[in-house]
Amino acid sequence: MKTSQKKPEKLIDEKDIRYDGRKLNEMRPVKIEVGVLANADGSAYIEQGKNRILAAVYGPREIHPKHQALPDRAALRCRYHMAPFSVQERKSPAPSRREHELSKVIREALEPSIFTEYYPRTAIDLFIEVLQADGGTRCAGITVASLALADAGIPMRDLVCACAAGKVEDRLILDLDDLEDKSEGADVPIAYMPNMDVVTLLQMDGMLTSEEFEQVLNMGVEGCRQISQLQRDALRAKYTAAKEAEAEKEDEAEEAKE
């Protein structure tokens, strides 16, 4: 095992700067791309700090096995999976207890955003593949999965964005990475629908006083709003890029004519 990730003595210095140079309420740099896979009906890719996650959506399509069909709505089936090479120590590719749990909470975070009642007896299959993990993958996974659903043309009430906030070394911080997550303190992942002002996922591990919790929640929701903006920009970018390429081609054609 490589020892490149040595734990620094302090995660946050006296000037409130974190070990990776971020301020307390600063997120990691985020890069999002939509429509990256040709074979899926919808797909998206996110890089958040060192996290790298792919999401693919298939459907709505015929459900197999048939007994899983719901008479009144589409069944959202979600698989969160970490690649064996996504972490320092090889992770067995078999779904672990943690992955089963995350699949469930991600499904429940996304389901309220989808008009599943429009397509009864069908399945919407969602695959989230973590290629490289560095803390906060459930949040990044929800963000990217919501984009993949939108890219598949599935009608939605709102895009879901997610972000974690928490407490490290007695200070409240936004968007914890792996090291910060593993230190003592608290971690609160939040999934949020900004236009409807609805929280669809709220978990907490560690200890917070009720005042701290309130502050962390507000901080997290603020982080979600920032993510949401990036999400919408990425989704628009896919289509404006296509539009601009078209416009350029037309210009060239016209120039050629002249």
Add this chain to the structure above:
Amino acid sequence: MPIFYEKRQIVTPGDLLAEDEYISGENTYKENEKIFATRVGLFDHDQKRVYVVALKSFYVPMVGDTVIGKVLEVTFGGWVVDIRAPYPAMLRASDALERPVRPQRDDLPSLFDVGDMMIAKIVAYDRTRDPLLTVLERGLGKVTRGQTIEITPTKIPRVIGKKGSMVSMIKNETGCQIAIGQNGRIVIIGKTPDDERSAIMAIRMIEREAHTSGLTDRVTEMLRKEKGEKSTKEVVENVPKET
């Protein structure tokens, strides 16, 4: 009655489009007197209605639609047909035969076999029942030659054009027969493979540039140029032979 976007602006799911008295049109929903988008698309509105033209979508069956299907399975009483919808469609054998089925005598695969393409019409469909097809109308039935291509169903209206102006133009320019399914499949039957190729080129061009205006003229121009090039090429090829 405020509206928050301009016409033809790209909107994403959850974007607040308009408030108060507007009617929520395609790809939108209304809650507490506010209208939101449900799909990625181009915003548009008229006097009363606010709607979004989706950029990507999938086919949802509608009674009365003409669709182009592919046979998935031959069963005792009929065929299971893929129409690119979330639900598999059924075509009853009695419908194709125009009389009750005699399971001992009738050879269903000889009418439609697995993998065969058909032009059919949806006669029944609702939330509880899978779509039911018929082939008993003029222009419906098995596709025996030509090529099939697939495009996003939302762009089908653009391929048809106003009162069918776009298809009839492509038909005239290329001399191909074209059958359009509302489910995003298009069958092209031409006299020569070259004709079919130019028709496909035209449709691909429409698919790419569906959101731009003045498209019919540009497609016509492209097809004529294509034809011109071909005929000049033939002339060039013919010249050496003659000398």
